[in-house]
Amino acid sequence: MNTRRQFLASSATAVAALATGAFRARAADMPGITDTEIKIGQTMPYSGPASAYGVIGKTESAYFKMINEAGGINGRKINLVSLDDSYSPPKTVEQVRRLAEQEGVAFFFNTLGTAQNASIRQYLNDAKIPQLFVATGASLFADPEHFPWTVGYNPSYQTEARIYGKHILATKPNAKVAILYQNDGFGKDYLTGLKDGLGADHAGMIVKEASYETSEPSVDSQVVTLQGSGADVLLIAATPKFAAQAIRKSYDLGWDATRYLTNVSQSITAVMKAAGFEKSKGLITGAYGKDVGDPAFKDDAGVKEWQAFCDKYLSHTEFGDLNASYGYGAAATMAQVLKQCGADLSRENVLKQATNIQNLTLPMLLPGITINTSPTNYSPIRQLKLAQFNGESWQLFGDLIAG
């Protein structure tokens, strides 16, 4: 009895000493980090109009689960706390405050949405909490001068549209261009980028612009209007459902136009299949990820790795979902950053490592595309490769283009 009591007493004092000493110092330097855990915060639209993107959060959680099962990173397990914001900025603000102030997360990873990320950017920068790899292609998030704690991820929409504009100038200099775009930040970025790519002196090439709201059932009417303008080039800056409608309608109308498609809607299984493979022939996109529905990648090592991951941690549905493979890559990027941090997981160092990625390759990125960041380059993915759909797969052509 006595010995046990003595033992307990002495170990209690030892623990207390340790706690007040080393632990507390570390906890103060590294919020959200304990000896065994790295707590990461995220908001995703699991419900509401953008719920199709919720699978990204689901995939990332599964990825970190896989890492944890293999022992974690430098002995610490990753705890991704992913909350639903229904794609509504006020709710995003609320959830982020909860994660930061109540849950005490170390930093934020891959929060989704342009307006959503914009709504929390000031708060996170003021509080010096890293807002890493935001899941949006809006160019305003690669601004190290004003918002040093916010790092982008997706290739910029404006860059992509600029690439299309330049390609039009190069291949069809006398074209009449029409654009269908979603009436929000995403779609409007494409409009801006296209105008940029064509240049001010060719601005007259755009003969018709038509926008749509996500609350509308169909964009058929817009496509008819665009065709009526006599355009022979069409840029479809639409999310998957509306892109499929536009592709199908433009074919059904017998409109012989060169069609460019945003890479957000490039998934063969989600979009081309719905629109019809025959009707999707000739589409051009600027791709950066491998599409599993593409027969060209049937025996690709990266795709096989992704397949094995899905078999074990997700399901067949996610395997064919471009959003899911995107999440897979983003989570891998995050894991790389954490590895680079080593023992110093303070917010400053996490940001430092996140802006110090050199030539990282991921299994689902197109060959040749690498991830790079630096203190002046907050856009990790800048390269795209043009591809054309031949009814079966996306045929890559040309060189890697950097934006």
Added chain:
Amino acid sequence: MALFLHQLASGLALGGIYAIMALALVMIYQATQLVNFAQGEMAMFSTYLAWKMIDSGWPYWFAFVATLAISFVGAVALERAVVRPFAKAPILASIIVFIGLAFIFNACAGWLFGYSVQSLDSPFPGRPLFGVGYISAHELGSIFVSFVVLALVYVFFRFTPLGLAMRAAAQNPASARLVGIRVGWMLSIGWGLAAAIGAVAGMMAAPIVYLDPNMMGGVLLYAFAGAVLGGVDNPWGAAFGGFLVGGLENLMGAYVVGEEVKLSVALAIIVGVLVVKPSGLFGRRIVARV
């Protein structure tokens, strides 16, 4: 001219879908004085069931009929179990219940079937008819089906004893009971019919707008607009309103105001019509005893 015909054709195709949704809404409204906000989500869920069946290999028309049957039975059960208990509660309480049902159907569809866009093949042959691309085969078929549904419903209510009983139960429940009509069951059957009609709307819409859990939100909105425009106490007026909204929406967007404010303008027009004709174009002027 070609442009105009294209716009008109696609507008009428969607308009037909709005028309039959408006009909379903008005049917329930006439019987219960309640607007079923969950009608769209129920239709979407039915369409997913159809998709699942077709995906598993069932032939289209077989799945079509099976879906109608399941929707009918399901809605009858839903009415008895969830809606009927609130019959005596304040009207807004029932409205909240419908909003709750809409959330449930939407979330369950996403959970069970995923959020990726799915396609439902059209039962009508792919090649455009008459060799011109003015109207696709599916659009024509969809308009045709809309008319068939409207005709069948009309015949049902006008010429069958059950239809007569349902009309009586809706117009004057007390007197209907006195002549031996089971008013409660008439209500349930009304719900079943409305759900079946909604399922048809969903299945006609899916090849055009594609299937995802948020498919019917926009459709329901325009169906409301059509019902209001045509008059909510007149089923045929509401259906006409649906066609009108579909055509107007496209033509206004293309020719008058541009696509950017199409939605706002369409809705402003409806408000405008209501100011002039407060019961809708074909609604009855209700004269109430003071």
Added chain:
Amino acid sequence: MDARWNFFARLGWVVALFLSIAAPFVLGSYHLYQLTQVLIYAIALIGLNLLTGYNGQISLGHGAFFAIGGYGVAILTTKFGVPYWAAIPAAGAICFGAGFLFGFPALKFGGLYLALATFALAVAAPQMLSYKGFDAWTGGAQGLQLGKLRAPPWAHVSADTWTYLVALIAALALFGFALNLVGGRIGRALIAIRDHAVAAETMGIDAPLYKTTAFGISALYAGVAGGLSALAVGFVSPESFTLPLSLSFLVGIVVGGLASVGGAIFGAFFIEYVPNYADMLSVQFGESAKALPGAIYGLLLIAMMAAAPSGVIGLIRKIVARLFGAERA
């Protein structure tokens, strides 16, 4: 019974007042932020209740007035440098005007048509807000960033606490005004119009005037709430004001209790906390059920209506009557 009820009502108000003043000293910043949201929703719900509960005009579009208020404050503070304490009443006044104007055509519509017309308003609001012609003012799809509401140096409180106190003062003022309104002649007139418009007119009540004014006042409340929300969140965009917001206002007043000023508080708590609660519950179902919060929320709505069809206030009334015996039927 009425005297008993009045006693409880007054007691309830005193307790609420005490708790709300004590809150900043007890709660952490995040919880205080949530409570600020509750106050904001409560103001909007009072406004809607005045129109729908007391006056019988069903509006499904109050999210639009909330948006006008929010954008009004955002534009006034960021583009015109108006201080926030002037911007909020200004936004409220603009909304009063908008609501009053909308009330005129609304006079002609019967209940359902008004509901659907306001529903249309709620759906069209985001599109009108992102109209490119207004981009220079509204910031278009990117939205507008408002500066954080900083406390004045003499107050020695955090920005969060200051925001909460501003919201509290606004809420107290508006609640007081509402209680005064419904307890007096105007309130009785509104209820009379709701219950039997023709009889009310024969008694000399100018129904059109009261109805349009009711619309204006309820829009004013929603606008002030929207303005406060813009300041608290620090950001406005078209996506912040979509249809679900309007629907949640309707849910709030029905759950709280129609024709009840106090009910707005219960309703506000419901719409602020229950979706988060549904989130937590759905986690029990495992990873794949991330979508289920919507279904759980729907179930909770239905359960709420089953348990309390006249709202929380109605339930409390019943309990008080049960406990203390009804002196009148």
